[in-house]
Amino acid sequence: MQETRLDTARIRAARRVIDPIFLNTPLYRCEPLEPALGCTVSIKLETANPVRSFKGRGTEVVASLLADIGSRAVVCASAGNLGQALAWSARGRGLDVTVVASRFATAAKLDRIRALDARLELVDGDHEMARERAAAIARHDGIRLLEDSLDIETCEGAATIGLELVDTAPSFDTVLIALGGGALATGVGHVVKALAPDVEVICVQPLGAPAMTHSWRRRRVVTTDSTNTIADGVAGRCPIPAVLDDLLLVADDAVLVQEASIIAGMRMLLDHAGLVVEPSAALGVAAILEDRDRFAGRHVVTIVCGSNVDVDAYHRWVGAAPVHRS
């Protein structure tokens, strides 16, 4: 394939600086999901760690590098998971962290950022406004701006999931990856295409936040004016050109799913897999639900990328009456 910004040797090196608590996450077939989905389903579970998402892989790489060069401070914009992970990785390395987030972000994520001793600044707008504010802080304070998906460390961290997938489960046909800024999709996609090129890489985004998918389909950056999805972790409007370029090289497809399918996916993962997941982590199951024929008889891996939810909202989504009982 043409070369992405990623490099497999660098990803292997990145893996060595990541706290093992984020590595070698569970990967297992989940048969109880299969009757309703019509295909073989394996779960790569990225929630059983101190920050309940895959983001710790990337922030470990960044924080380790910053500590090595003697940096004292870093700022990022975040929907919540990156900020929480960066705060976790920075604590104990003597790094001051500022996280800029939308005031509409998931409260549980903001609470954890504060609890991990990061400075949290809220903007009265969406994630793109938080990105602008974080960049302004970095310029003003002369400190490192960590830009999710643009900064290669965030992609390399996510890409270590790909190494574990191809090392452990060489026999799957398709990997379903939540698509937001693109770090997860380009990172995992790069490794899969480099080491297991026959495996299909399918990115999944909500219909209510389709900017990167539209960009991938048109092969140029397409922005949107707003987002409307419960999948807060992937709700961007302004794709980053360099990330899109990588995504064009590694993704076989990018699909959009409805909110009802995301909620159905969350319920199925609770009822049949016993997993609490945040909406972004149900995108893969949602994609299967919307196109069972496409996946029939195939072995699909879905990356369950996070479980940080507001408990009340989660109860509202999954409801008292479970659906899709087998």
Next chain:
Amino acid sequence: MQETRLDTARIRAARRVIDPIFLNTPLYRCEPLEPALGCTVSIKLETANPVRSFKGRGTEVVASLLADIGSRAVVCASAGNLGQALAWSARGRGLDVTVVASRFATAAKLDRIRALDARLELVDGDHEMARERAAAIARHDGIRLLEDSLDIETCEGAATIGLELVDTAPSFDTVLIALGGGALATGVGHVVKALAPDVEVICVQPLGAPAMTHSWRRRRVVTTDSTNTIADGVAGRCPIPAVLDDLLLVADDAVLVQEASIIAGMRMLLDHAGLVVEPSAALGVAAILEDRDRFAGRHVVTIVCGSNVDVDAYHRWVGAAPVHRS
């Protein structure tokens, strides 16, 4: 210490025949639980595998041995988790499995046993009646009876959790272990006492199923006439003498907890850790909730041993209105 029936070298050997899907399970500190519990809490998560409990470790050892000697069939009594795990381990090894369970067992567990192609026989009584029936089947058919906690392979399998605890987290003070038949407690307890003797081993049982705890306290087998607990996985009435002997050597304490504490523990694990757990897996948190002073300032590891719940019952237990919000 005096010698239990277990042997650390044999446990290390057992580890090598267990499918890696059950090994090296997540072990991580869960800070969001800590404000409410008043101590440092780490979780050893045994639910992210195809059978959603730790029992696969032991059944892998048994099924591997049976396959090696050319056995064709095995029968066990089970509250559900052992039977499910044995069915999983036997499938693909050409072993016929019969599981005997109470007709009052958790329906989701029975469904999974059937789905994994085991023969399921229900008795119109409790787990002790299922044990008698399984023994009768073994005698009649001339096949291997797998007796949980009595058969050393079940203890050795569980003991591999202990190896992972002492290898990964040498700095904890206490491990809290759900106490039922005793395989988990004697297995993990043996390894901890052999390799990290300063770590306190505390077994936790429901007040509604206290037979083994009463036996441990009186240093002789005490049976009860009935059980009354939602913690189906640990609801035995007739402790096994050889298992009690081992437990007397490795447990520093055995405590009993109320049903309300078990439910509160399940809610806390959902609200603060994002984990769906079955009642037995909340016993450790329940023990801390009932005696915060005892654990204040200590680093406690709790083994989250299973997540197989009936979804409706689970929703009833954890309720719509979460408690213990921080």
